[in-house]
Amino acid sequence: MPQQEPVEPVDQWIQEIVKMSDEKMTEKQLRIVQAAVEVFAEKGYASSSTSEIAQKAGVAEGTIFRHYKTKKELLISIVSPMMSKLLAPFVLNEFKEVLETDYPTLEDFLYAVAVNRMNFARKHLKIIKIMLQEIPFQPMLQKEFKQHIGTRVFKRFTEIIEHFKAKGEVVDLPTPALLRFASTAMIGLFITHFLVMPGAPWDEEQEIRHTITLIMNGMAAK
Amino acid sequence: MPQQEPVEPVDQWIQEIVKMSDEKMTEKQLRIVQAAVEVFAEKGYASSSTSEIAQKAGVAEGTIFRHYKTKKELLISIVSPMMSKLLAPFVLNEFKEVLETDYPTLEDFLYAVAVNRMNFARKHLKIIKIMLQEIPFQPMLQKEFKQHIGTRVFKRFTEIIEHFKAKGEVVDLPTPALLRFASTAMIGLFITHFLVMPGAPWDEEQEIRHTITLIMNGMAAK
Amino acid sequence: MPQQEPVEPVDQWIQEIVKMSDEKMTEKQLRIVQAAVEVFAEKGYASSSTSEIAQKAGVAEGTIFRHYKTKKELLISIVSPMMSKLLAPFVLNEFKEVLETDYPTLEDFLYAVAVNRMNFARKHLKIIKIMLQEIPFQPMLQKEFKQHIGTRVFKRFTEIIEHFKAKGEVVDLPTPALLRFASTAMIGLFITHFLVMPGAPWDEEQEIRHTITLIMNGMAAK
Amino acid sequence: MPQQEPVEPVDQWIQEIVKMSDEKMTEKQLRIVQAAVEVFAEKGYASSSTSEIAQKAGVAEGTIFRHYKTKKELLISIVSPMMSKLLAPFVLNEFKEVLETDYPTLEDFLYAVAVNRMNFARKHLKIIKIMLQEIPFQPMLQKEFKQHIGTRVFKRFTEIIEHFKAKGEVVDLPTPALLRFASTAMIGLFITHFLVMPGAPWDEEQEIRHTITLIMNGMAAK
C-alpha cells in the first residue's frame, strides 16, 4: 500500500491539457452552454428543448442558433472536447516513464492518476453523463470515441500491461482481458458512486485504494 | 479452475422464473412490442416515433394506443418485466444453499451463473440496452431498479460475501467495496462485449473464466 | 377568315386528356389544394405560409403534412399535372391529321385550338400563374418543362410548320424563328389579357381571330 | 430590309436617359446593391435573406439597414429605376419625329431601337428578371408599371401605329390588337433567348431581323 503521495507530479504533466481550452466565449454563449449541460443531463438530449435551454440561459431562443447552427451542434460542442480532455492524460507519451520515474510503486501511480481523473470527472459530471448517454446515438461521437480509445488509450494501456507482464509482476493472462478487468473495475467504481448512487456518502480515498488493491491482487503474478 | 460443468442445475431452480411470463398477447400486440424494441434500441426512446413503430409492426397507429395508453406505458411494459427477469436468479432464497450444495467450488458456481445470465442477456440484448438507457430518465424504472437491486439483490450478495469472509476465504475489505468490485468487473465484461464492441470475436467461455479468475484472485484472502 | 366553327371536334380528341385526372381525394385534401392555389397565386409560393393555407382550408396545419410531406411537395403536386394537361393537346400524334382532315383552313384549326386552350387556361388561371412564377426557382418543374416543351411540343410544332413550308404556304425563314414568333404572339395574347390586364373587357373571339390573322399574315409566303 | 445602320442616332437621343443615374453611392452601398441583385435573381426576393446579401457584399448585416430601411426598400430601390430606364426611349416626345427624320424605313428604325434595348437588357438582365418576378407581388412596382406603360409608353406607341395606319401602311385592325401583337412578338424574342433558353447560341442580328420582318408582314396593309 503506497504512502500518502502528493498528487502534484501527475498534475504537472497534465496541467496544460487539463486546463480548459474553452476560449473567447461571450457571456451569453457561456450561459447557453451551462444551461444546455443542465438540461441535457437532466432530461437527455432528445427530450430537451431548445426553448427550455434558452429560458434557463436567460437568452432568446434565436440566440442559441446564432452560436450553434443546430441543436446537435450544441451537443457536440459540449461533449466532444470533454471526451479528449477526460482521456488526455492516458495518451501522453511520457506516461510510462513518469510511472517508473516518479512513483515508488505501481499502486502509487494508479492512485495518483485515479484521484486526478476523479476530481476532473466530479467537476464535469454532467457532461460525462451526457457523453455516456449520447455516444450510442451520435455517430460523430462514436467516431471520436473510437479514435481516442481504440487507437490511442488502448494502445498505451496495452504497452504498460505488457511491460509489467515482461517483468513478471503480472499474471499470465491475455492482455485484453487484463485491460478490460482493470479498467471496468475502476470505471465501475466511478459510475457506481457518481451515477448509480450519487447521494451515498463515501470516503473517496479509501474506496480508490480498496479498488486498486483488489485490481492489483487480481492481476498479480501468483 | 473448475471442470467444464453442466449448466443445467442452475437453470433448474431458475426455470420457472426465467420462462417468459408474456401471457395472452394478441398477435398484433406481439408485433407492436417487437417493433418497439427494435426502434427503441436503435434510436432511443425519445427519438422513436409511434408511427415508425406502427409501420414496422404492420399495424395502424391507433392500434398501439388500444393496447398501451401512452408511448411511455409501452416502454415500461417492455422494460419493467425484463429487469426482474434479469435479476431473478439472484433473488432466490435458496441461492446460498444451492451454491454450497451443488457446486464444488465458488468459481464453479459463479461460472454457471455467469453463463446462464450471459445467455439470457444475449437473447434480450436490445431490451437491456433500452433499460440501461432509460433508467436515468424514467422515475418508474428507477423505483423498480432500487427495489430490486437495493433491497433484494444487494442484500443477497452481501450475505454471500460475508459468508465467505467468515470462512476466511475472502480478504478483509469492506463488503460493499468487494461487492462493487466483483459485480462491476462482471458487468464490465458483459457491457464491453455486448455493447461497446459488439462485433469483436471472442471465446465467451475463456473470457468468463479469466474474469472470474481475476475477481477471485483479487478477493482471495492473502 | 374562317366561319364560326364548332369547337367540339377538337374537344373530341382531347377530351379524355383534358378531363381532370385528380382522383380519389378526400374532401379535406381538396380544400387544402384549393386554399393553396389561392394563397400561392396571391402571394407567391415563398411568401405563403402553410398556416395561412390551413386556415383558409379550414383544417389544422398538421393535416397539410399528412397529405404532403413538405410545402414544396404541395406546390409540385399542384403545378406539375397542370403543365402536362395544359400542353397535352399539342402532343397528340393525330394532331397533324386532325388539322388537315377536320378543318377547312389552317386558321380554322388554330382558332379551335386557341379557344379550347383559352377556356382551359381561364379555368386554371391561378395554377398557371403559379407555374409561371415558380418554374424559374424549382428545378423539378424546370425538368418537367424541358421534357414537355423541349422534346415533345417543340418537335410537334416544328413538324407542322415544316409541313406547311414544304407546301409553299409559309415564308422561308428559319423554322425556330417562325415557331417562336407564332407561339409568343399567341402566348402574349393570353398573358396580356389574363395576367397583365386582368380587368380589361375584351371580345375574346375577336382578339383571337385578329391575333391569328396577324400571325398568318406574318408567316404567309409572300 | 434595311442596310446595316449605325445604332448611334438612337443612342444620341436616349443617351442622357440611358446613362446611369446612380448617384453618390458609397462603395459599400454599391456592393450591397450588386449582391442583392445576384441573390434576388437567383433565389427570388422572398427566398433571399439579408444575411446572405450582407455576406456576399462583404458587409455587416446591420449596414444594409443603414442604407435601406427595410428589405423591401432595397428591392424597390433596385427595380424601380430600372423600369423607367428600360422604357425611357419609348417615352420621348421626339420619338415619332426621330422615326421619320432619321431613318429611311420603319424597319430600320425598329431594328435600331431593338438592338439598343437588347443591349441595355443584356447588361441589366438580372434586374429585369427580378422586376418581372416581383411586379405581380409588389403594389408599388405595379403602380409604377401602370404609370409608365399605361399612360406613357402605350400612348406613344398608339400614336405611332395610328400614324402609319393613317398612311395606309398598316392593316386595318384595332390598334390595341396591333400593338399587343407587335410588342409581345418582340418581347417574346427577348424572353425566349434571355430567360427561357439562356444558353442557346444565336445570331442576335438575324433573329431580330426575322422577328421584325414577321411583325411587319403581319401588320402590313394587304
Place this chain on the structure above:
DNA sequence: TATGAATGAGGCTTCATTCAT
C-alpha cells in the same frame, strides 16, 4: 458610418393522441 450580437415573431414540420368509422 459601420458593426454584429441579440431578438422574438413566425415558418415548416413532427408527433403523440383522439375518435368516427
Place this chain on the structure above:
DNA sequence: TATGAATGAAGCCTCATTCAT
C-alpha cells in the same frame, strides 16, 4: 377490435430588424 385521418401543441430553426458599441 382495428383503423387511419385529423388534430394542435410543441419542436427546431430562420430571418428581418434593432441597438449598443
